[in-house]
Amino acid sequence: MHHTGVARTPVAITRYFDEVVDALAREGVDVTQVVLELSPTRPMCGELVTGRGPVLRWREDLGWSNGVRSTSPAAHPGEVADLIGRN
Numbered sequence: 001m002h003h004t005g006v007a008r009t010p011v012a013i014t015r016y017f018d019e020v021v022d023a024l025a026r027e028g029v030d031v032t033q034v035v036l037e038l039s040p041t042r043p044m045c046g047e048l049v050t051g052r053g054p055v056l057r058w059r060e061d062l063g064w065s066n067g068v069r070s071t072s073p074a075a076h077p078g079e080v081a082d083l084i085g086r087n
Helices: 010-026 077-086
Strands: 031-037 045-050 055-059 063-065
Touching (some): 055 077, 063 077
Antiparallel strands (some): 045 055, 055 063
């Protein structure tokens, strides 16, 4: 996903979320729940709940948000991990 030109298919989004969870794990953040809504009729979205409590939300047209700060829809997994420390 963070590579330019990558199609936003359900498989690509699932892999992207795996990369984000891995980046969070490298930062010592446990992800306790991942929810993906991969509907073909509306923007795909997802949510990560961490063991620390913060929730990260993603929508393919709006990007990532921790409720205070946000990044682009195709942000590098490391950028997404940075959102945990900034809320």
